[in-house]
Amino acid sequence: MQNESWHLEDFVDSLVVELDKTRETLAVKALNKPLSYTVRDLSLDLNIFPAYDGDQISFTTAQAGQEGASKVTIQLGTITDQQVRATSKAPVGKDEVKIDTIDVDKETKKKLRKIGVTSADDLKTIERKNVAIDQAGDSGIDYSSLANKIEKSRRARQPPVVKSASLIADAEAQPCLVIKGEKLAVNSKFPPVALIDGLLADVTASSPGELRIRVDDPAGFATATELVMMVDPYAVMRVNLQQGAAP
Incomplete structure (x- = not known):
């Protein structure tokens, strides 16, 4: 043998x-x-x-x-x-982002393991304790880029979902497109951006379950209209809308 x-x-x-x-x-x-x-x-x-x-x-x-x-x-x-x-660290939760699953090079993952970081939650724990991780750890790690990749990976696990779209008149009697769904505007630091057929539209209200977008020409929805929504830096949606059709 x-x-x-x-x-x-x-x-x-x-x-x-x-x-x-x-x-x-x-x-x-x-x-x-x-x-x-x-x-x-x-x-x-x-x-x-x-x-x-x-x-x-x-x-x-x-x-x-x-x-x-x-x-x-x-x-x-x-x-x-x-x-x-x-004496042991709690297992990584099913919704937590593991360092091994994000798009970073092998050497960076190795350096993170050396300082005991195996998940995004580990980085948050270090930050909560007011530790300058870029000084305590390996100076060769780009922590800003790493944080962006972690957020991108986390968002990919919980993507936004559009369930319905409807035209209504808002409180000012102006035409408004209401987008309902799940996990839409979840980043309070990022105001959603919307384009209707390539033109910037005013997002008047946003929440995880709903977006309200001011419409200048509601008659345009009689034909196919493309709506592009960037609800945060890691989530962009394209939806084709037409009156009487499902989004």
């Missing part, structure tokens, strides 16, 4: 899975037998050859008779769920 290299993370994960299986078996066995045996702690001595490729460390187990190997001792001890929660 070929002696393949392996990573420490994979090796330890495999050991833990096997130990978890043992405990699950004991949980069933305990229903019938009041006394049994289990593994409390595990210690392994390994003779290995480490190799570093500039990014990851891998190991190859020494074969019988091979010399020059390094000795590594791995000890696994028991830990309770309370200890895990007290």
Whole structure:
């Protein structure tokens, strides 16, 4: 059998899975037998050859008779769920943006992992503690560009949706196009921009569920009309409108 290299993370994960299986078996066995045996702690001595490729460390187990190997001792001890929660960072939420999923180069991701940043929420936590991350971390990271890419990725997960469009008269008896939907204007710092057939239109009101756009020539909607809406820097929508047709 070929002696393949392996990573420490994979090796330890495999050991833990096997130990978890043992405990699950004991949980069933305990229903019938009041006394049994289990593994409390595990210690392994390994003779290995480490190799570093500039990014990851891998190991190859020494074969019988091979010399020059390094000795590594791995000890696994028991830990309770309370200890895990007290000493570990909470898992990344399903709606949170992971650094590994955004469009940044491999070297930047590596530098972020070195300072413990694996998600957008980690960056926010550092900022809330008033830490100058560009000074505490690697000066080679463009944090402004990184923040933009994170917001772009987050917006892509929750894109705006148009559900309906209608023409009404507003409070000033002026024709107004009402766009209803979800996650439309969600950035309070960015006023939405609208173009009707290439001409800038006045967005009179905006919210996550609705946009109101002043219309100069409502008769133009008798034929196909293109509406372009930029609701924030990361979301642009194009909708073809015509009276009597669904958007």
